[in-house]
Amino acid sequence: MQYYLSPSHDAAYNQALEEWLYTAYPGQDFLLLWRNRPAVVCGKFQNIYQEVNLLEAQGQDVVLVRRISGGGTVYHDLGNINYSLIGHREGLGANYRPILDKVCASLARLGAQVEILDDISLGLAGGPGGLKISGSAQASSQDRLVHHGTLLYDSDLSALQRLANGHNENFSTRGTRSVPWPVANLRDHLPQDLGDSQTFLEAWLAALQEVLTISDSDALVLSETDHQAIDQLYREKYTSWAWTFAQGPAFSFNRDLPGDALEASQGLRHISYTVKKGRIQDFVCQPACPDLSKAFVDMPLEPHQVKALLDQLGYPGLLPYLFS
Secondary structure, eight states: OEEEEOOOOOHHHHHHHHHHHHHHOTTOOEEEEEEOSSEEEEOTTSOHHHHSOHHHHHHTTOEEEEOSSOSOOEEEOTTEEEEEEEEEHHHHOSSHHHHHHHHHHHHHTTTOOEEESSSSEEEEOSSSTTOEEEEEEEEEETTEEEEEEEEESSOOHHHHHHHSOOOOTTEEESSOOOOOOOBOOGGGGSSSOOOSHHHHHHHHHHHHHHHHTOOGGGBOOOOHHHHHHHHHHIIIIITOHHHHTTTSOOEEEEEEOOGGGTTTTTTOOEEEEEEETTEEEEEEEESOOHHHHHHHTTOBOOHHHHHHHHHHHTOGGGGGGGOO
8 A cells, every 4th residue: 555645725626636546556555644724525416505604715715616426415624634545445344334443443542542433433432422433434446436525633623613514494495404513623622732633644654654554665656646636626627616526416496584684685575496406497586676687597606696686686695695
């Protein structure tokens, strides 16, 4: 098994890097570690509009990314460490537990007491038990598997709650819903402080190398061909609206506007719309506004474009009520 510590903090780039290692080297096993600047990463089958506070995320320049695996939405920042194990399914394990056992063993070498919570997550053991510090997901193709997970070491937990809450009941969709779980930062529960997230990452890499029997000479060096292919995947897929937004499931949105919103919404009391492949199929409001309803049909449900249309039609105050 080779290992690679990504020098990039771009969430979209690191997803492209992971997919390239997963698909381009069918005979190779990899350990991949990375950290991201603030980002929200949703599962392949999720409704990103429902899972993420889009307006706040975009207002704070938080990157939105869709990954190739299922599972729930997670918040990343530089205090969160991400890992991937990529390789042959039988070699890594037939399910999550063999991999998570190895992750637990590596963290134990650093003094962390963790346990498997629900077959796919890790939490603190003993003391304030049950607090989640890591979630994971998998994708597979034939005999190839990628298992990836997060590790909350010193993350902004308030940002996690604001940006990736997944509790908006105005949406109706068949997409996978995230499962809320109380979380904690591992740094707050270690017997001794192991430094900032970069320092901890380096220590954890050494512990993982021991558990997985990886030597320093197993460090992966990417070729120029690798870099070009990863850059192309980054540009054409992971930063595209088509993958991030249009890939999600069809859904409908219905909400009654509160009384204090009547002025901002120009008197509208109810709005509803349906979306397929990221585009609005129909838009209904009460009282009826034919010009508004007609203008929205076949429009991408993208906050900047929606805002421009609302400003043009004289409904600037309506924007927050269309996404929450």
